[in-house]
Amino acid sequence: MIHDVAVLGGGIAGATAALRLAQAGLQPLWIAPPQGDGFKPGEHLSAAALPLLKALGSDAILQSQVHRHAHSTYSAWGSHLLIERNAIVQLEGPPTVLDRSAFEDALTALAIQTGARRTYETVRDVRIHEDTWHIGTNSDPVTARFVFDATGRTAVVASKHATRFQADKLGCQYALFKTTETTAPRPVTLIEAEERGWWYMSLLANGQVVLNFYTDTDLSSFDNAELESHAHRTTAIATYLTEHGYRMLSRPARLTTNSTWIAPAIGPGWVAIGDAAAAFDPLSSHGMTTALWSAIAATDAFIARDRQKMQEYADSVAKGVRDYLSARSAVYARETRWPNSPFWARRHATAHTPAAQPAG
Ligand SMILES: Cc1cc2nc3c(=O)[nH]c(=O)nc-3n(C[C@H](O)[C@H](O)[C@H](O)COP(=O)(O)OP(=O)(O)OC[C@H]3O[C@@H](n4cnc5c(N)ncnc54)[C@H](O)[C@@H]3O)c2cc1C
Structure with missing residues (x-):
């Protein structure tokens, strides 16, 4: 058949x-x-x-308690100051942390x-x-x-x-963190740039935290075992992890991104x-x-x-793809604190002409 x-x-x-x-x-x-x-x-x-999801008739899936509404996302990008993007201004509603x-x-x-x-x-x-x-x-x-x-x-x-x-050659190291504290942690998603790349951290609905570090896979990075100690050298993310007593739960893993x-x-x-x-x-x-x-x-x-x-x-x-590449260039161009870092220099060099290559 x-x-x-x-x-x-x-x-x-x-x-x-x-x-x-x-x-x-x-x-x-x-x-x-x-x-x-x-x-x-x-x-x-x-x-x-x-x-x-509404067009698919499947938006009810998001009503489950295993997901949480992401009302606030903070980023330290272009400066050490944390800027809040609040979902209150989004007409469709808040994003969701799934x-x-x-x-x-x-x-x-x-x-x-x-x-x-x-x-x-x-x-x-x-x-x-x-x-x-x-x-x-x-x-x-x-x-x-x-x-x-x-x-x-x-x-x-x-x-x-x-x-x-x-x-580009972006890759990700990620791990889950958990806390033994009983008070509810602040529900936030944080993005923080640093010299070698950038960090993302988000509280999940089950109280665990997911932490991702992004850099290019051909640049020297750190071992998976060092992910937690490097996270503690950040500013906003380290403060959150320490304030709420988060410790690494799972062995870090890597993915191509x-x-x-x-x-x-x-x-x-x-x-x-x-x-x-x-x-x-x-x-x-x-x-x-x-x-x-x-x-x-x-x-x-x-x-x-x-x-x-x-x-x-x-x-x-x-x-x-064209729109995405120009938006990506504009966003990376806003971070200028580390002009000599290969990670940021590459992104600034391709800000106006993204260097897309046929993949080998
Ligand atoms: C670290 C990381 C963080 C991300 N963060 C976000 C985020 O915050 N927000 C966001 O919107 N997106 C994010 N993304 C991107 C998002 O996860 C992907 O865009 C999304 O998963 C794409 O869905 P997909 O179904 O196309 O592919 P996938 O989720 O990759 O699914 C592919 C499927 O194909 C199957 N498959 C593969 N090979 C075969 C084969 N030979 N035969 C049969 N099946 C096969 C796999 O098993 C899998 O089921 C992130 C991605 C990564 C890696």
Whole structure:
């Protein structure tokens, strides 16, 4: 049996595409490995995601107590002074600090309930032959006429059928922290620049804190074991951790967070969505919103069988990347305290002409 459509990848983009296709009465074959047990970082859901979740009929997911509204974000960027951005001025409502696993589980459950057929496999090999995709996993191979590539930065289909570009080498070290104190900690999200890169810290709804440090992967950084001691050399973040008695709970881990995209994001019989199409610096807080938006836009074009609409989707991804690159340059240009630091010097040098290279 040749499936009409397959969705590859089980993150927010994959779950959203599977849900949207199922809502249109299609029965997408949805192939992705089971979600791991560990903590998945990337929890700051921008307020721009709220109308998208409403359009999907899944905004009730955010009402769970495992997520918290992020009313205040503070940043020390361009100076040591902490500047508050208060959600009161945002018309859509406040951003949300997600329990990321719970959010993805809820979207997944909704997609399956609505009619998506999920198989818990990793795609090992995917080839197109005579307009039919042959998708190899550890079980019997399957076939489909159209594939949605939602496999994140792996981009199993898109990276083989279009050019991948990369604008930087940003990476992240992250860990969870916990406190034994019983008084409720102040609910904040903090961003703090330093000479080698920048820090992000956010209180989760369960009282733990997630701490991320971002720098370029080719620059000398510190060992994972030193993450906690370096966090204590910051200013605002160190004060928060000390004030509330936070100690590191989990061994730090590392992830790639560079800016990378595929052009074009569509091809014969396939479309890339989410990070598979364009993955952004987490400073933008755009990743999850883009995963939702791109999955909705691409599935709507597919459901309408409208080539023009699909082309418009690819054009919007390309424009989104251009807009993102210029916003990213403007934001990094605001931090001028360390002109001799390679991390900041690179970003200032590319402020007007982002040095995107085809990825090797
Ligand atoms: C450290 C960090 C912090 C971040 N912070 C934020 C933030 O605060 N706010 C924000 O909006 N965004 C943030 N992001 C970005 C955000 O997490 C991503 O943009 C978002 O996860 C993209 O969703 P996705 O579904 O496209 O990809 P992913 O979440 O990467 O999901 C990809 C899926 O594909 C599956 N897969 C991979 N290979 C295969 C294969 N061969 N076969 C089948 N399945 C496969 C994976 O198992 C996974 O299920 C952050 C990212 C990182 C790494």
